[in-house]
Amino acid sequence: MSSPTSTIVQCLSTAPSNNEKKVLAVPGGINPALVKMEYAVRGPIVQRAEQITEQLNKKDESSSLPFDQVIYCNIGNPQSVGQQPVTFLRQVLSILVCPSLISADPSPFPSDVVGRAKDILAxxxxxxxxxxxxxxxxxxxxxxxxxxxxxxxxxxxxxxxxxxxxxxxxxxxxxxxxxxxxxxxxxxxxxxxxxxxxxxxxxxxxxxxxxxxxxxxxxxxxxxxxxxxxxxxxxxxxxxxxxxxxxxxxxxxxxxxxxxxxxxxxxxxxxxxxxxxxxxxxxxxxxxxxxxxxxxxxxxxxxxxxxxxxxxxxxxxxxxxxxxxxxxxxxxxxxxxxxxxxxxxxxxxxxxxxxxxxxxxxxxxNPPQPGDPSYELYSKEVGDIFNGLQRKSQKLSQALNTFEGVTCNTSQGAMYLFPRITVPEKAIEEAKKQGLSAPDVLYCMEMLEETGICTVPGSGFGQKEGTYHFRTTFLPPEDQMDGVVEQMRSFHHNFLQKYS
Amino acid sequence: MSSPTSTIVQCLSTAPSNNEKKVLAVPGGINPALVKMEYAVRGPIVQRAEQITEQLNKKDESSSLPFDQVIYCNIGNPQSVGQQPVTFLRQVLSILVCPSLISADPSPFPSDVVGRAKDILAxxxxxxxxxxxxxxxxxxxxxxxxxxxxxxxxxxxxxxxxxxxxxxxxxxxxxxxxxxxxxxxxxxxxxxxxxxxxxxxxxxxxxxxxxxxxxxxxxxxxxxxxxxxxxxxxxxxxxxxxxxxxxxxxxxxxxxxxxxxxxxxxxxxxxxxxxxxxxxxxxxxxxxxxxxxxxxxxxxxxxxxxxxxxxxxxxxxxxxxxxxxxxxxxxxxxxxxxxxxxxxxxxxxxxxxxxxxxxxxxxxxNPPQPGDPSYELYSKEVGDIFNGLQRKSQKLSQALNTFEGVTCNTSQGAMYLFPRITVPEKAIEEAKKQGLSAPDVLYCMEMLEETGICTVPGSGFGQKEGTYHFRTTFLPPEDQMDGVVEQMRSFHHNFLQKYS
Incomplete structure (x- = not known):
């Protein structure tokens, strides 16, 4: 066992060491299964989107970008794009977090909220x-x-x-x-x-x-x-x-x-x-x-x-x-x-x-039932969200189907559309040149850079060879959907032009 | 491909099938690493404690038990044994859950609570x-x-x-x-x-x-x-x-x-x-x-x-x-x-x-700082919890050291004591006879059955061969600690007698 002093000397002499000394190092030093693992929903395009968001938050740097916000359509994350939480749920949960709210006078909550929270606490x-x-x-x-x-x-x-x-x-x-x-x-x-x-x-x-x-x-x-x-x-x-x-x-x-x-x-x-x-x-x-x-x-x-x-x-x-x-x-x-x-x-x-x-x-x-004080508001909120999702789904899928070379299913459910796109030969070559894993990665990355809309390449989900897609949610607020549609349309048109 | 009808017939005829048809079956059909895995903190003694708790909750069955509650000393879970949450933390979190509380009038919360919540929301x-x-x-x-x-x-x-x-x-x-x-x-x-x-x-x-x-x-x-x-x-x-x-x-x-x-x-x-x-x-x-x-x-x-x-x-x-x-x-x-x-x-x-x-x-x-409206209460609550833990730790470890054949460290930190116990030869034999993995499992199981105190056998944490321990928290409320000590003492005495 070396003395403490010699250890410090040894350590200082190796301080600017490179990877070969690390226990965890790529490749060889890390579980190869995890190195191989891919997770597109949170992959490089999202990380770039987060960088851009930070840039937008710094006012002086934002002027160089052709948009003023990133619209996250990459993930089914409704509240990040403006969907409001359902009141009844959050009221009950707030009492569970701070049970002294039960005795707040006047109570900020309807009686069934308090009752439900008491029941869970009991x-x-x-x-x-x-x-x-x-x-x-x-x-x-x-x-x-x-x-x-x-x-x-x-x-x-x-x-x-x-x-x-x-x-x-x-x-x-x-x-x-x-x-x-x-x-x-x-x-x-x-x-x-x-x-x-x-x-x-x-x-x-x-x-x-x-x-x-x-x-x-x-x-x-x-x-x-x-x-x-x-x-x-x-x-x-x-x-x-x-x-x-x-x-x-x-x-x-x-x-x-x-x-x-x-x-x-x-x-x-x-x-x-x-x-x-x-x-x-x-x-x-x-x-x-x-x-x-x-x-x-x-x-x-x-x-x-x-x-x-x-x-x-x-x-x-x-x-x-x-x-x-x-x-x-x-x-x-x-x-x-x-x-x-x-x-x-x-x-x-x-x-x-x-x-x-x-x-x-x-x-x-176990949501509020007819007759409960919170039932009416709950039903309205839930109905509005549901109907809004359906309208937005239809609007976006109908629009996508009018884009050149794009076919998109009508969504029967869930929160996504998965339009198929035709990628020009030159774009396929460009993707290769850039070392991207698939041409639809190029498509989604350029869409992000030009419009601020963040989507996920179809290759992240798997697709038949030779077909290309992207996944988009239809979650942005209704008053933004027309803008999203037009930005996607304009980007798509330019992309086809650029690589024609 | 068989027709739907023939499939139903086939399925009905195999309906009362036994394990050999299951995909997930022990052994052979389940990841052997998970079959082998052990996790004592939530092992059989805790599961038995949960059964007993259910029994106690049904009034008519509880009379057969020599105690009226299970005291969970098996796990560092302070709030399950009566520790109250810290007010400031919970107040801030309740606003995050239900942001409309910000505008409640009169506000149920001090101003720094609201400020902190707004900051996180922003x-x-x-x-x-x-x-x-x-x-x-x-x-x-x-x-x-x-x-x-x-x-x-x-x-x-x-x-x-x-x-x-x-x-x-x-x-x-x-x-x-x-x-x-x-x-x-x-x-x-x-x-x-x-x-x-x-x-x-x-x-x-x-x-x-x-x-x-x-x-x-x-x-x-x-x-x-x-x-x-x-x-x-x-x-x-x-x-x-x-x-x-x-x-x-x-x-x-x-x-x-x-x-x-x-x-x-x-x-x-x-x-x-x-x-x-x-x-x-x-x-x-x-x-x-x-x-x-x-x-x-x-x-x-x-x-x-x-x-x-x-x-x-x-x-x-x-x-x-x-x-x-x-x-x-x-x-x-x-x-x-x-x-x-x-x-x-x-x-x-x-x-x-x-x-x-x-x-x-x-x-x-980032707790409240001196001068913040919540500082005084926060400091008092945190100080009371900390000092209480220290007192309880000392009380329990001092008591355990007076039990026959038991030596227990003075806790310098964390939430546990790990007393070493001497297990009589007959108890070791009894544990073997019952097919238990170690003699301290017998000790902890009998402690649970006789006192309602739930602890974890030392064998669940590993110990030098031939030594036996159990782990107990010192988390029960101070007014229960004397009772816990006396029940443990009496159980320990009886255990030694029983297997002497």
Missing amino acids: HSHGIGAYTASPGLPFIRDQIVKAITSRDNGIPASSDKIFLTNGASDAVKAVLQLLIRSPNDGIMIPIPQYPLYSATLTSISGAQVPYFLDEDAVKDQWSLDIDELQRSYDDAKEKGIDVRALVVINPGNPTGHVLSRDQVHGIVRFCERNNVLIMADEVYQTNVFKPSEFISFKRAVVEVGSNVELASFHSVSKGVLGECGIRAGYVEIHNMDEETRQMLYKVVSVNLCSNVLGQAAVSIMM | HSHGIGAYTASPGLPFIRDQIVKAITSRDNGIPASSDKIFLTNGASDAVKAVLQLLIRSPNDGIMIPIPQYPLYSATLTSISGAQVPYFLDEDAVKDQWSLDIDELQRSYDDAKEKGIDVRALVVINPGNPTGHVLSRDQVHGIVRFCERNNVLIMADEVYQTNVFKPSEFISFKRAVVEVGSNVELASFHSVSKGVLGECGIRAGYVEIHNMDEETRQMLYKVVSVNLCSNVLGQAAVSIMM
Whole structure:
């Protein structure tokens, strides 16, 4: 053991050291799965958008930019673009945070707000104490009641519910249980929400892609059972043990909503092939008529199947759009008791999900009822948000369909459009020259630089070779939508010109 | 592809199937690393405690039990055992949740509460929107300021700060980056907080144990550099690539606080052996005089070392004890820019940590100052909690030292005592007979059943072979502490009698 003095000398002499001394260094010194992992929703385009935002905030630098704000259409984050929180939810939560508000005189809140908060406080140690690992039993009971009602009376059970910090944590926990070796594969849609590909890469599981059918007549982006079988068989042939199927319904980024027949068909496919279903149903209340949401839980029971199911939900989406609260849950169904205990253990290492978020789930699943003092305002706010989303979706998709070489689905649900774009040969070459991973990265980066509109390249979600897309939300406020449409139109036109 | 009808028939005929059909099944069908993983803090004893709590809540069943409440001493969860939240923090947070409270007239809050909330709202899109992945820049700047002040002016940088849902998430992210193969090892103290062992097991990294010195005269549970070297050399000999050293300071479960010389010595050890430091400093404000907290960041700079460091902090501990909010952060130091970007990417997949939690970190790092309207109340509340913890720690440790065959350290910090117990031979046999993993599991389970006091067996944290311990918090309210002490004493006496 060297003396302290010699150590200091040694350390000073190596102080301006380079990477070769670091424990964590790319490449070689860092978990290669994480180096490989990609997550486009928060990738380089968003990081550039954040730089530009900082530049705009510094008045003297902002003059050089051709726009005065960044419009974030890259992510389903409604409150970042002006959507107001729902009053009832926030009032209840504020009392949970500061229970002395109960005795404020005059009370700033309606009586049902106070009643609801008291009820949650009575069934917990408040928002400052760890709860049971899967969440407060009281709130899990409320979820059970709401799921049962949603599914036409099909029963649920609170010990099959696990509250988590957003649906993402629950998805990761289930994927972790499923992947035993790089030989284990999970079927994921293409295009998909990159949480799935990113997590699979990070835990070295195999991605088994199945393609959604962009060209399907009358049901664009639908899911075809023959394609599922093709994907499954291909993987089997390669020696992959196909463990589960991820379905995102309503679809992200496609906005497609599965019909009852389709959901039943998927359940039967999974039953036949002994594949677990991971149903990402976080957009279940973002469904525009005449489409209808049919839960996989309901379908599994209706079909009489014993296929294993994990269904995910979240307060981040829907009309609440409470992304920053980070709350969601998973319901498991048809799983072994031992498996349930394993999931319990996995969530236990996180101790519990944030308790304010648990309470937000409670309100989402158990909103004010007719006759309650808050009912009218709640209904109006929720209705306005929902109708606004539908109008904005239609406006943007109709406009995109008039752009040269662009085709865009009508959104049936969720919060996104996924227009297909034709990228000129010269733009493809330019993207290569710039070392970009795909031509649609060039498209989205130039859109950001010229208009301030931040979107995500289709390549971040996966797409059929030779096709290019971008994903945009339709979340900006209605009074900005005309501007967004015109800026996109003008940018698109210029892009085609520039690279023609 | 079979017809829908034949599928239904097939499915019905297999409906009462057993485990062999399940995708997720123990063993074989579940990630074996997760099956192997153990997490004692939320293990079978706590689950039994939760059952008993439910039983107590049903009045008719409670009469059969020899106590009327479960006292949870198993976990540092102050608000679950009656610690009140700090008023200023909760008032600010309640406005963030419900900003209309700003205009409540009369205002239920002092002016600095409103000012602080407005400031956070002005630098964010509120608590309902995702933030930048590492957290709001404004709050990271406040952390930087507080760390710089804590460390006597040593600079920090906000791009080296990542806010997370509790420190646990940050610990996991860093371990994930470090472990490339089962050959990569992390040095962990024995005894240790089982987050480290559990996470390492789950990602198939090697645990490289080093033993804290329970028998050290005058400095019980101290950390000895020769023991670090022994541990490191042993691992190297086995072909393990030792990547990092975990230090928990103040210690969990030991309550030990490292001296400045010890912290410097550890930094030099890591420098010499090219080992990254993971400094779990979540109890940094739970330090009882004359002990003093010296951060590893400060020591690394004082020593002039270029050793890589990740330092973790949390709002769950300290005097705030806001466990349920789930908020913490990691500061990285001396890491490559590429490594920083990898960590950024890893936290990005979670989108961001919950924003209310980020705001709680803001208040923790930037409390009211003398002259602020809330200062006096804040100081009183914080002082009362701190002094109460110290008194309770002393009372419990002094009492435990009078139990037959028990020796207990005086806690220098953190929230725990880790008394060593002598377990009679017959109890060891009984534990074996019951198939328990260790004799101290029997001890803690019987303590729970007889007194309602829930503790964690020493075996859950690791201990020298042939020694037995349990971990208890000293968090119950002061008016309950005499009762806790007497119940523990009586149980301990009976246990020794029963198995003598």
